[in-house]
Amino acid sequence: MIDRTSALISAGGVLVSMLLLGVAVREYLSGASALWIAAGAALVLITVYTLVRDVRRLRTARTS
Secondary structure, eight states: OHHHHHHHHHHHHHHHHHHHHHHHHHHHHTTOOTHHHHHHHHHHHHHHHHHHHHHHHHHHHHHO
């Protein structure tokens, strides 16, 4: 049950980080620093990695 909850929270984190990346791109286009895009992309990569790790944990728990 804890693994499912963790995967669900990770999926929500990916959605939120994608929204923040969109905001970063909009800010960059209006004249902000390119570091906003780099930070947004890094956040997306971290959350996707966390989601993949949680899904793998769910799959191994079901086969065991």
